[in-house]
Amino acid sequence: MSVVEVLLGIDLGSTTTKAIALDRTGRIIGRGITNTRSNYEVASQIVRDEALVQSRFELVRHAMEADPELSGIERKFIGSLVRNFRQQQHLEQLEWLESALDRCADAPRYAPQREAVKEALHRICQAMRARVPGHFSELAVRKSDFFRDLAAADYMQLAEQFSDSKHASFDVLCGLFDAAILVVENAAGDGAFERHAGPALEQTLANAPTDICEREARLRSAVDAVRATELRVLGMVGTGYGRQRLPFPKEQVRSEILCHGLGAHAMFASTRTVLDIGGQDTKAIQVDGSGIVTSFQMNDRCAAGCGRYLGYIADEMNLGLHELGRLAQESTCSVRINSTCTVFAGAELRDRLSLGQKVPDILAGLHRAIMLRAMSLLARSGGISDEFTFTGGVARNPAAVSALQGLVQQNYGVRKLNISPESIYTGALGAALFAQRAADGGHAA
Amino acid sequence: MSADTVKASTVQKEQSMVLQKQLIGDYYDSLGRAREEGRRVVSTFVPGNLTELLRSFDLLPILPEINALQSGMRKLSANYIAEAEKQGHSEDVCTYVKCDIGMLKSGNVGPTGVKLPNPDLLLLSYTGCFTFLKWFELLRQEYQCPVAMLHVPYLANGRIEPHHVDYVVQQLRTEVIPKLEQVSGRRFDEARLSEMLALSAQAEDDFVWVLESAKNEPSPIDAYFGGVYYIGPIFTAFRGTSQGVEYYRVLREEITERIRLGLGPVTPEGTMERQRYRLVVEGPPNWTSFREFWKMFYDEGAVVVASSYTKVGGLYDRGFRHDPNRPLKSLAEYCLGCYTNLGLPARVDLLERYIREYRADGFIINSVKSCNSFSVGQLLMLRQLEQRTGVPGGFIESDLVDPRYFSPANIKNRIESYLQMLEQKRGAGVTA
Numbered sequence: 109m110s111v112v113e114v115l116l117g118i119d120l121g122s123t124t125t126k127a128i129a130l131d132r133t134g135r136i137i138g139r140g141i142t143n144t145r146s147n148y149e150v151a152s153q154i155v156r157d158e159a160l161v162q163s164r165f166e167l168v169r170h171a172m173e174a175d176p177e178l179s180g181i182e183r184k185f186i187g188s189l190v191r192n193f194r195q196q197q198h199l200e201q202l203e204w205l206e207s208a209l210d211r212c213a214d215a216p217r218y219a220p221q222r223e224a225v226k227e228a229l230h231r232i233c234q235a236m237r238a239r240v241p242g243h244f245s246e247l248a249v250r251k252s253d254f255f256r257d258l259a260a261a262d263y264m265q266l267a268e269q270f271s272d273s274k275h276a277s278f279d280v281l282c283g284l285f286d287a288a289i290l291v292v293e294n295a296a297g298d299g300a301f302e303r304h305a306g307p308a309l310e311q312t313l314a315n316a317p318t319d320i321c322e323r324e325a326r327l328r329s330a331v332d333a334v335r336a337t338e339l340r341v342l343g344m345v346g347t348g349y350g351r352q353r354l355p356f357p358k359e360q361v362r363s364e365i366l367c368h369g370l371g372a373h374a375m376f377a378s379t380r381t382v383l384d385i386g387g388q389d390t391k392a393i394q395v396d397g398s399g400i401v402t403s404f405q406m407n408d409r410c411a412a413g414c415g416r417y418l419g420y421i422a423d424e425m426n427l428g429l430h431e432l433g434r435l436a437q438e439s440t441c442s443v444r445i446n447s448t449c450t451v452f453a454g455a456e457l458r459d460r461l462s463l464g465q466k467v468p469d470i471l472a473g474l475h476r477a478i479m480l481r482a483m484s485l486l487a488r489s490g491g492i493s494d495e496f497t498f499t500g501g502v503a504r505n506p507a508a509v510s511a512l513q514g515l516v517q518q519n520y521g522v523r524k525l526n527i528s529p530e531s532i533y534t535g536a537l538g539a540a541l542f543a544q545r546a547a548d549g550g551h552a553a
Numbered sequence: 554m555s556a557d558t559v560k561a562s563t564v565q566k567e568q569s570m571v572l573q574k575q576l577i578g579d580y581y582d583s584l585g586r587a588r589e590e591g592r593r594v595v596s597t598f599v600p601g602n603l604t605e606l607l608r609s610f611d612l613l614p615i616l617p618e619i620n621a622l623q624s625g626m627r628k629l630s631a632n633y634i635a636e637a638e639k640q641g642h643s644e645d646v647c648t649y650v651k652c653d654i655g656m657l658k659s660g661n662v663g664p665t666g667v668k669l670p671n672p673d674l675l676l677l678s679y680t681g682c683f684t685f686l687k688w689f690e691l692l693r694q695e696y697q698c699p700v701a702m703l704h705v706p707y708l709a710n711g712r713i714e715p716h717h718v719d720y721v722v723q724q725l726r727t728e729v730i731p732k733l734e735q736v737s738g739r740r741f742d743e744a745r746l747s748e749m750l751a752l753s754a755q756a757e758d759d760f761v762w763v764l765e766s767a768k769n770e771p772s773p774i775d776a777y778f779g780g781v782y783y784i785g786p787i788f789t790a791f792r793g794t795s796q797g798v799e800y801y802r803v804l805r806e807e808i809t810e811r812i813r814l815g816l817g818p819v820t821p822e823g824t825m826e827r828q829r830y831r832l833v834v835e836g837p838p839n840w841t842s843f844r845e846f847w848k849m850f851y852d853e854g855a856v857v858v859a860s861s862y863t864k865v866g867g868l869y870d871r872g873f874r875h876d877p878n879r880p881l882k883s884l885a886e887y888c889l890g891c892y893t894n895l896g897l898p899a900r901v902d903l904l905e906r907y908i909r910e911y912r913a914d915g916f917i918i919n920s921v922k923s924c925n926s927f928s929v930g931q932l933l934m935l936r937q938l939e940q941r942t943g944v945p946g947g948f949i950e951s952d953l954v955d956p957r958y959f960s961p962a963n964i965k966n967r968i969e970s971y972l973q974m975l976e977q978k979r980g981a982g983v984t985a
Contacts (some may be wrong), residue, residue, distance in 0.1 A: 349966075363970035366977055389963075401974045403945055406967060488932055488948070 111338045114163060115547055117540025118152050119367065119533075120144065120350030123387035123415060123501060127155035128536040129163045130544055132342075138163035139533055143254050143293075148350035150294050156344075161301045164334050165190055171330045178326055185312070185320055185327060188246070192308035195244040197300055199237065201255045201292055206233040208288035224275030229284065232266040256289055305335055343543035347535050349388065360543075365393055365404045367538030372497040373399025374537055376526040380493035383482055383512070384534065385502035387415040390482055392489035399538075405489040410449070413481030415502050417450045421474055424454045425467070432471060436507030439472035446477070453477070472507060479511040483519060492516055495524040499534040503527050567819060569804040573785055576800060577623075578665060580790050585667035587613055593736050596672040596692065599866050601679030601705055601888035603729070605749040605793035605875065610737035614790050615672055617688070621652035623664035625840030625954030633659060634955055647684045648923045648955040650691070657695055674736045675700045676729065681707055681894035682926040701732040705888045711899025713889045721885035747877040749793030750884075754874045759801035760787050761869045766808050767858040768911055773811035775818040775825070777834045777857035778847040788866030792875075820851045829854030830972055833907045835861045835900075835934065836919040836927050841956040849961075849968045859907035861900065864892035871903070897930045901937045908942045915975045917947040917968070922958050945978065947971035 114137065115130045121144060129138035140158030144151045169186055172178040178185075209229045218225055239262055243250060252258060267281040309331050313324055320327065345360050347367040364384075372382040373395055382393040388411050393404045407413070422429045443465055445456055453474060460470045486492055496516065502508050509527060516523050528534070587594050594613045597603065607614050624630045633655025634648060640658060642651050656662070663669045675689045677700060693700055703724050706717050730741050763783055767776045774780070783804065791797035811817075817825035821844050832850075834857050839846050850857065867873060868890050876883035888894075895903070908916055918935055920928045935946040949967045952958035 363966070363973045365970040366973050400977055402978075403939065404970065404974070405948060406963070406970075490936065 109336055109338055110333070111340050112163075112167060113340050113342045114138075114160070115342055115540050115543040116156060116159060116344040117367070117536045117538065117543055118155060118344065118346045118348075119364070119535035119539060120148050120152060120346065120348035121386055121501075121535070122349050123419075124532065125151035125155045125348070125350070126533050126536040127152075127159035128533055128540040129159040130540045131163075134541070134544055136537070136540075137166040139530070139536075141253075141532065143256060144350065145290075145293050147294050151350070152346070157300060160339050160341075161193075163339060164301050164305070164337070165193075167334045167337060168330055171333065172327075175326065175330065178323060178330065181319055181323070185316075188312045188316070188320075189308055189331075191244045191246065192311040193304050195240055195311075196304035196307050198240055198244070198255060198258070200304070202233065202237055202240070202259070204292045204295060205259060205288055206230075208291040209233070209284055211291075212284050212287045218280070221275045221280075224272070225280060225284070228267070228270045228272075228276040228281060231270045232263060232281070235266050235270075236262045256293060259289065260285065302335065305331060343547045345539040345543040345546070347539045360546075362539060362542050364535050365391060365406075366401055367535045367542065368499060369393045369395040369401040369404075369538065370399040370541050371534035371536070371538030372499055372526075374541055375528045375530070375534065376495060376497050378495045378524075379497040379526065381486065381489075381491070381496045383486060383496070383498050384500040385413075385415055385478075385482060385498075385508070386500045387419075390414055390485055392482070392485040394490050394493070403490050405485045407481070407485060412450045412453075413478040415500065417453065417478055418474075418502065418505065418508075420450050421453060421457065421471070424457055425471075430504075433475070433505035433507040435468050436471035436475050437510070438468040439466070439507075441469050442476060443469045443473035444476075445470070445473035472511070475505070475507040476511040476515075478502075479508060479515055482512065483515050487519075492520045492523055495526055497526040497528075499528075499531040501532055503531040567807050569800065569807050570782070570819075572800050572803055573782055576786055576791060576796055577789075581663050581665040581667045581669075584613060584615060584663065584669055587670045593673045594670050595674045595676050595733075595736065596689075597676040597678050598682070598685055599788050600681065600891040600893045601703075602788070602792075602866065603676065603678050603703075603884055603888075604790060605746055605753055606725075606729070606733065606884060607676070608793055609742055609746040609749055610733045610739050612673075612733065612737050615669060616789055617653040617692075618649050619789055620656060620663055620669070621649040621954050622840045624652055624656060625956075626843055627664050628841070628956075629656075629664060630841060630954035631956050646923065647688070648953050648958075650684060650688045652954045653688070654691060654695075657692075671696050672698055674698060674732060676733075677702045678705075678729070679703070679888055679891070679894070680705050681891070684926065699732060699736075701729050703729055703888065705894060707896070708889060708894050708899065709896040711895050711902065713886055717889055718882055718885045721888055722881045725881050725884065743880055746880045750875040750880055751877040752795060752798050753793045754876065756787055756792065756797045756801045757867075757869045757874050759798075759805045760784075762805055763801070763808055764859070764863065764870050766812060767856075769812055770831075770912070771815065771817045771828045772831065772856050772858050773808050773816060773818065775820070775847075775851075775857050776863060777838065777860040778820075778843075778850065779818050780857070780860055780863040781838060784863050784866060818851075818856060820847065822848070822851075825851050825854075825856060827854050828856045830914045830975055831856060831858045831912060833857070833859045833904060833911065833913045833916040834919065835904055835916065835931065837862045837865075837921055837924065837953060838919065839921075839951040839959050840954050841952075842959045842961060845961055846951075846959075846964070849965050853969065853972050855968075855972060858911040858913055861892055861904060861907075864903075867891050868903075893926055897934060901934050901941075904934065904938055905941050908938065908944050913944060914979070915944055915947065915971070917949065917971065920948060920950045922950065922952045923955065924953060945971075945974060947974075 113132050117128045119126045123144060125142050125144045127140040128136055131137050138159035139162055140155035142151055142154045165186055169182050172182040213225050263285050267278055271278040271281050345362055347362050347364045351361045368382055368384045372379045384391040389406055390413055391406050394402045396402055418432055419429055422432050443460055457470060513525060592613055594615050595607055596615045596617060599616055599618050604614055624633060630652045634651045636655035636658050637651035661669045675692055677685060677689050689700060734741055764776060766773050786797045786800045817828055832855050867887060873890050918931050920931050935948060939946050949964050
């Protein structure tokens with residue numbers, strides 16, 4: 109059996125947990141992300157498994173690239189293989205959800221209407237299964253990759269359809285989902301690749317175009333070789349807010365400051381200043397030419413101006429978090445919002461709405477308000493030097509980015525702003541690089 | 554607690570600790586008996602305190618800041634602060650002030666449970682902290698007693714000039730001493746004051762020796778968390794007394810022994826075994842979670858080798874001594890020279906010296922929300938110190954005695970991140 113050595117970095121954030129897998133040369137071969145839920149251990153297990161699953165797909169790609177007969181079709185083949193794999197995985201989780209729902213419905217308080225409730229649940233789950241291929245088709249656009257989000261959207265819609273106010277009310281069905289999804293989320297599915305790669309491969313080959321079908325034997329052997337490969341985790345370093353809960357020793361736990369600094373340096377080697385806005389804190393970090401942190405500032409007394417601020421605003425507006433930035437981008441005249449207290453921002457928002465101000469203009473003002481907080485931390489950490497890298501979940505929000513750009517220009521002049529599409533993995537990447545250094549002979553420090 | 558940094562043994566209280574506790578306890582007891590014994594008491598502040606002068610009149614000092622920090626350590630301050638806020642004091646006011654006002658409004662029972670007497674005089678002997686003026690203005694309303702005010706010029710350039718000294722001495726003669734004579738009913742006795750100042754200088758010599766013992770590696774003391782215990786007697790009611798002299802003699806002996814045995818400081822959980830980081834700390838500590846705060850340092854093997862907070866009651870380690878031959882002049886120099894009276898450049902100079910002389914790996918600023926006197930300019934100081942020494946600084950935020958402003962998870966995260974940064978810099982390029 110062949111062995112591939114990997115190094116893992118895990119970033120347990122307050123909102124999402126991320127993992128990065130590196131091969132021995134330091135190349136990223138796998139990523140994993142999940143919602144943190146309240147169970148850090150499960151979240152870290154899930155992202156670890158996910159990063160290893162991705163690593164295996166990456167190994168298939170490497171094998172195909174190295175094979176003259178297969179090179180050129182990797183993208184198409186692996187794309188389809190991954191989609192089918194995700195579909196299998198999703199179907200498995202749906203099965204778990206269905207049995208969890210069934211168990212939850214056995215609770216005594218549902219006794220009077222149990223039959224009707226179970227019937228509604230059955231019909232909902234059946235319809236959910238029917239929708240799955242649509243979610244994973246080649247052209248599908250998914251709002252989220254998390255099972256919880258996809259399942260919840262389908263479930264709520266179908267529950268509305270299949271509920272009846274007398275016997276199986278919408279509220280009862282919603283309550284059952286809330287209980288059951290926790291069970292599903294807190295069950296880490298071990299060995300996903302081993303279970304789903306086979307069926308996914310069959311599904312891929314069954315519907316494949318000729319150029320893939322012609323090479324079936326070689327493709328099977330490439331996938332089988334990877335299935336038989338042992339992924340040996342040489343080292344793992346954890347970071348993020350939940351790092352104390354990670355199931356490994358203290359020496360393998362690094363602060364998110366160091367991990368974000370090193371991760372940002374790995375993504376953009378000329379980085380000197382890093383701003384990370386995560387779910388519950390904002391970090392302003394200065395690094396030297398080797399990614400070593402020279403100073404940093406974080407918010408100690410108040411967490412306003414973090415990702416959760418936007419989450420709260422999204423809830424207040426009944427919008428999805430990812431919709432906020434886009435909507436704010438439509439602003440023609442940003443409203444000046446002075447309050448950066450998260451809770452007060454809600455009040456300010458309602459006040460502005462009652463004055464007839466436009467939602468995009470108010471949202472633009474709120475985005476600017478959180479960036480003003482970030483500017484203060486940046487100033488305290490030593491200012492913004494060239495190049496400037498913005499990381500964390502909020503870096504994916506276009507309105508936050510443009511507010512930041514404006515303020516940087518105004519206060520510091522021209523600075524090159526780096527934002528990686530993978531910015532959410534910055535901390536995990538830094539952690540994985542620490543794991544690599546430890547494996548190379550140093551210690552995890 | 555990590556086993557390699559602190560030795561998990563039964564904690565033996567050293568004689569100096571027992572003595573210190575006894576001194577503080579006796580002091581509060583003597584305040585409790587003051588009325589029945591017919592003794593007069595004077596409220597005054599720690600920076601620039603004129604303890605020997607008060608004692609030379611047989612007056613007892615009450616120190617509102619000490620009451621507040623002791624109440625903070627004994628978990629009493631939250632209720633006192635709430636009480637003061639009920640009286641209309643804002644959330645942003647100095648929490649020492651609110652703790653003191655709240656204690657007063659709750660029956661004026663001191664931190665050890667002894668009822669405190671109302672002061673006969675408020676002696677505002679130091680004005681570098683502008684809040685002190687307002688604080689005593691509030692107390693004057695409450696106690697309806699006279700105030701003696703000593704205006705101490707702020708040392709913007711950090712140097713004491715002869716005219717500063719003359720100005721303070723003149724006020725001592727014309728304002729402070731007459732009021733003390735009036736309150737005590739005794740004549741000013743300069744010879745008695747000089748005798749006390751000689752005792753002060755004796756204790757001060759030993760105290761400086763103790764502070765400087767942190768230059769040893771390993772350091773036998775923690776000059777911040779342990780240091781706040783060491784400054785207790787000399788910054789409060791025991792300067793110029795034989796008990797004060799005795800305390801520092803015993804302390805010095807103990808530390809001599811610790812150095813001989815190569816032992817680290819005594820923490821609440823035993824002797825600190827492994828010292829991975831030598832730090833300088835600027836700013837007062839948090840009192841409400843004092844032990845938890847300290848633990849965040851010793852668990853990581855961080856020992857504080859010098860601190861500015863232990864200089865708020867005098868910069869003895871820079872050479873100042875009370876001088877029996879020039880009693881009033883040396884009291885004036887004392888008031889002028891305490892740490893909180895120094896301008897920012899002088900504070901930066903001092904901290905720079907500490908970082909170099911004590912061979913520190915890093916320095917941490919604990920910025921206190923409600924103490925503008927300390928916290929204004931601290932980020933500026935941080936930058937300048939980093940530039941001058943090349944040693945990276947860390948910045949944390951908490952409060953004196955308001956438990957609401959101590960967020961343990963975040964502060965711990967900050968300290969750990971900072972220490973890991975030091976470690977990373979230490980092994981830069983190799984282990985990173």
